Amino acid sequence: MQTHILGYPRIGSNRELKKACEQYWSGKNELQDLLQAGKKSRWENWNLQKEEGIDLVPCNDFSYYDQVLDMTLSVGAIPERYREIEGKSGLTNLDLYFAMARGYQKEGLDITAMEMTKWFDTNYHYIVPEFSKNQNFKLNSNKILGEFVEAKGAGVNPKPVVIGLVTYLLLGKEKEEGFDKIDLVDKLLPVYLDLLSHLQKEGAEWIQFDEPFLALDLNEKTREAFTFVYGEIRKKFPDLKFIIATYFEGLKDNLGLSLKLPVDVLHIDLVRCPSQLDQVLDDIPNGLNLSLGILDGRNIWKNDFENSLRLIQKAQDKLGSDRLLIAPSCSLLHVPYDLEVETEINPEIKNWMAFARQKVKELKTLQALATGRTEEHLLNEFKENLEAVKSRKTSSLIHNKNVKDGVDQISIKDTQRDNPFSSRKIQQQKVLGLPRFSTTTIGSFPQTKEVRSWRAQFKKGKLSPEQYDGLLKKETEKAIEWQEKIGLDVLVHGEYERNDMVEYFGEQLDGFLFTKRAWVQSYGSRCVKPPIVYGDVSRPKAMTVYWSKYAQSLTSKWVKGMLTGPVTILQWSFVRDDQPRSITCRQIALAIRKEVLDLEQAGIQIIQIDEPAIREGLPLRKSDWKNYLNWAIDCFKIASSGVKDSTQIHTHMCYSEFNDIMESIAFMDADVITIECSRSQMELLEAFSNFNYPNEIGPGVYDIHSPRVPSTEEMLILLEKAQKVIPADQLWVNPDCGLKTRKWEETEEALKAMVEAAKMARTSVGEIK
Numbered sequence: 078m079q080t081h082i083l084g085y086p087r088i089g090s091n092r093e094l095k096k097a098c099e100q101y102w103s104g105k106n107e108l109q110d111l112l113q114a115g116k117k118s119r120w121e122n123w124n125l126q127k128e129e130g131i132d133l134v135p136c137n138d139f140s141y142y143d144q145v146l147d148m149t150l151s152v153g154a155i156p157e158r159y160r161e162i163e164g165k166s167g168l169t170n171l172d173l174y175f176a177m178a179r180g181y182q183k184e185g186l187d188i189t190a191m192e193m194t195k196w197f198d199t200n201y202h203y204i205v206p207e208f209s210k211n212q213n214f215k216l217n218s219n220k221i222l223g224e225f226v227e228a229k230g231a232g233v234n235p236k237p238v239v240i241g242l243v244t245y246l247l248l249g250k251e252k253e254e255g256f257d258k259i260d261l262v263d264k265l266l267p268v269y270l271d272l273l274s275h276l277q278k279e280g281a282e283w284i285q286f287d288e289p290f291l292a293l294d295l296n297e298k299t300r301e302a303f304t305f306v307y308g309e310i311r312k313k314f315p316d317l318k319f320i321i322a323t324y325f326e327g328l329k330d331n332l333g334l335s336l337k338l339p340v341d342v343l344h345i346d347l348v349r350c351p352s353q354l355d356q357v358l359d360d361i362p363n364g365l366n367l368s369l370g371i372l373d374g375r376n377i378w379k380n381d382f383e384n385s386l387r388l389i390q391k392a393q394d395k396l397g398s399d400r401l402l403i404a405p406s407c408s409l410l411h412v413p414y415d416l417e418v419e420t421e422i423n424p425e426i427k428n429w430m431a432f433a434r435q436k437v438k439e440l441k442t443l444q445a446l447a448t449g450r451t452e453e454h455l456l457n458e459f460k461e462n463l464e465a466v467k468s469r470k471t472s473s474l475i476h477n478k479n480v481k482d483g484v485d486q487i488s489i490k491d492t493q494r495d496n497p498f499s500s501r502k503i504q505q506q507k508v509l510g511l512p513r514f515s516t517t518t519i520g521s522f523p524q525t526k527e528v529r530s531w532r533a534q535f536k537k538g539k540l541s542p543e544q545y546d547g548l549l550k551k552e553t554e555k556a557i558e559w560q561e562k563i564g565l566d567v568l569v570h571g572e573y574e575r576n577d578m579v580e581y582f583g584e585q586l587d588g589f590l591f592t593k594r595a596w597v598q599s600y601g602s603r604c605v606k607p608p609i610v611y612g613d614v615s616r617p618k619a620m621t622v623y624w625s626k627y628a629q630s631l632t633s634k635w636v637k638g639m640l641t642g643p644v645t646i647l648q649w650s651f652v653r654d655d656q657p658r659s660i661t662c663r664q665i666a667l668a669i670r671k672e673v674l675d676l677e678q679a680g681i682q683i684i685q686i687d688e689p690a691i692r693e694g695l696p697l698r699k700s701d702w703k704n705y706l707n708w709a710i711d712c713f714k715i716a717s718s719g720v721k722d723s724t725q726i727h728t729h730m731c732y733s734e735f736n737d738i739m740e741s742i743a744f745m746d747a748d749v750i751t752i753e754c755s756r757s758q759m760e761l762l763e764a765f766s767n768f769n770y771p772n773e774i775g776p777g778v779y780d781i782h783s784p785r786v787p788s789t790e791e792m793l794i795l796l797e798k799a800q801k802v803i804p805a806d807q808l809w810v811n812p813d814c815g816l817k818t819r820k821w822e823e824t825e826e827a828l829k830a831m832v833e834a835a836k837m838a839r840t841s842v843g844e845i846k
């Protein structure tokens with residue numbers, strides 16, 4: 078029985094790579110420094126896995142930005158618009174790569190970034206490959222090969238991790254009509270074969286192809302593509318050992334297909350879908366070995382050894398130990414580096430947890446125990462694990478009767494506003510008196526170095542609570558003043574007091590704990606510290622009223638209250654796995670409902686409840702959607718429906734494809750929804766239009782994830798596009814998402830141009846709604 082890891086976090090155990098990237102982008106360090114930081118991250122990971130004795134150690138799981146973008150560069154799928162950068166002197170391949178990720182607006186060039194979207198149901202974002210009808214591919218980078226050679230030098234048995242061909246195509250987007258991306262198989266296959274022959278020449282033995290789409294709903298053509306691709310690969314490379322990695326779901330109706338692929342190892346996710354093991358063991362052909370994804374790669378709880386050993390034993394009985402590998406369920410990219418550095422977590426709870434480093438250890442212990450080793454330290458580790466699992470099951474820290482009773486008492490009435498939108502709209506208009514094409518922003522303003530450093534100093538005790546509060550107040554005042562000056566209609570307080578839109582709430586809710594350094598990559602250099610829900614959730618006191626009230630006191634314009642919704646808090650936290658997610662979510666929903674009512678009570682007339690993660694929380698299999706949508710939408714409504722008709726509820730979602738969940742979005746019944754729309758040129762709006770969506774919509778008119786500043790003209794064009802599908806009196810004007818990651822210069826210019834675009838739109842259609 079061998080152990081392997083599907084992928085390791087790469088941002089650096091102290092976020093060294095994040096910092097080096099950001100410094101490189103801002104011209105504060107040299108390419109050499111960045112490359113050095115990359116190397117350090119890779120070697121740190123390899124050394125750690127080597128020391129622990131992992132049998133197959135991943136390489137090419139490293140990335141400077143995103144592994145899908147790496148693949149795009151490796152297969153030469155560089156969109157036409159980057160041609161000028163490719164040819165520019167003084168720019169390296171890495172500069173081209175970053176331009177694709179972030180856009181390029183320098184030296185007279187103005188090139189937009191590639192689209193970014195969620196990696197399956199995670200909070201990780203990848204850069205979406207763009208395919209044209211006459212798409213060509215060629216092996217275009219030696220990243221994969223280079224990292225393989227480098228890893229060999231580190232003295233491990235490296236296993237290159239490569240996004241499988243079919244998954245790579247399915248992750249992409251057709252940028253023209255008239256072809257099906259899956260038909261690009263024939264053109265892409267030679268590049269994969271080319272890559273494999275290079276790897277083989279350098280002595281590669283194992284290759285891991287990630288094909289998570291095998292765990293999703295597939296059409297017949299795609300299934301055939303899988304069979305064809307792996308048939309061809311096997312024909313050309315009879316001696317390489319291929320692992321197909323599937324994760325995030327069970328194989329279900331694709332099990333037969335997967336088991337027939339002519340590869341050496343199939344990796345299955347036994348955390349998401351433990352029940353698939355029996356069927357797999359019944360049907361697995363003789364030539365195929367099995368990798369058991371036994372440790373949760375998506376959560377931070379200790380493994381339950383007893384349970385895992387039972388599963389492993391079952392597989393061992395059937396296949397024998399030689400045909401088995403054990404691994405985490407998926408890449409460890411989705412969990413933080415090391416629990417040991419968290420010194421302030423309640424020790425009782427800390428003893429229930431494991432981060433990446435601890436999971437690597439757990440894997441080795443499981444291997445030893447499963448193969449019958451009985452050294453004393455192993456038996457002790459087993460005993461400690463049994464005790465930790467038992468402690469978590471029985472701890473008094475977890476259960477709160479009041480919370481459970483509250484959830485039991487939720488009734489239908491708590492999930493509905495008093496009157497339908499058509500009548501609320503009239504009442505809200507009366508109170509709010511807003512113009513047509515009202516302008517607003519999504520909530521956060523630039524989280525500058527200063528703001529972050531105040532918080533850091535406050536946390537270290539170097540600033541007193543009063544000093545910190547005073548600085549934040551000044552910053553909020555400046556933001557309000559500036560918004561008034563440029564003529565925005567609905568203002569925000571700026572969210573300066575928040576480290577992160579989820580963590581901030583996690584810090585204030587009971588049943589949550591938070592960490593100091595447990596960073597997880599979200600996209601590019603951006604990271605989050607997901608809070609951890611360990612017990613029943615409740616709100617000891619108001620969380621945001623202070624700041625909203627303060628901001629509203631500074632202006633006669635409306636200031637939006639700003640909350641994160643229950644589904645998003647759930648989705649972006651590490652949550653309990655000892656009760657259904659739906660129950661945890663309802664507990665959070667009740668806490669947010671109380672906050673909404675407190676805000677209303679404090680005179681806040683417009684309240685935004687962000688739910689950017691509703692779409693990403695959608696189960697990967699369509700058959701599970703209905704159940705999820707029922708409870709998720711219900712939770713939003715529990716949070717939002719307590720207010721008077723005249724209080725305007727906004728919600729915000731980014732990176733959402735709404736086509737197939739339009740009914741549920743409408744059912745949320747937010748008075749206004751602001752959505753991401755600009756990278757996709759308003760395509761999203763068609764879903765709303767086709768559905769005759771009745772409430773108001775703010776389609777994002779520019780992309781805040783890129784430093785590029787949009788022009789008034791291009792935003793006006795987008796607004797005109799929007800009016801073709803949505804009546805003008807339903808439209809708001811706003812950016813795609815919050816502005817926390819942007820610099821002030823960019824923000825100021827962009828928002829001024831945006832307000833200008835709204836004014837121009839008004840002159841052509843009329844002021845009044």
Ligand SMILES: Nc1nc2c(c(=O)[nH]1)N[C@@H](CNc1ccc(C(=O)N[C@@H](CCC(=O)N[C@@H](CCC(=O)N[C@@H](CCC(=O)O)C(=O)O)C(=O)O)C(=O)O)cc1)CN2
Nearest residue numbers: 200529530532533576577578579599602603604605649818
């Ligand atoms: N949870 C979550 N998921 C999300 C989003 C989101 O906003 N939150 N947005 C979407 C896109 N994803 C994003 C994820 C992260 C960030 C982001 O801005 N992250 C920041 C960190 C934000 C944060 O928690 N900041 C803390 C800690 C900041 C920090 O690094 N402090 C320094 C010290 C600073 C100093 O001394 O000056 C340190 O700890 O070393 C704070 O402000 O308090 C970053 O990576 O840079 C943005 C978008 C989707 N998913």
Ligand code: MET
Nearest residue numbers: 519520521687689815816
């Ligand atoms: C990822 S959605 C962000 C919403 C939040 N209110 C912000 O403006 O940052």
Ligand SMILES: [Zn+2]
Nearest residue numbers: 689731814815
């Ligand atoms: Zn957003």
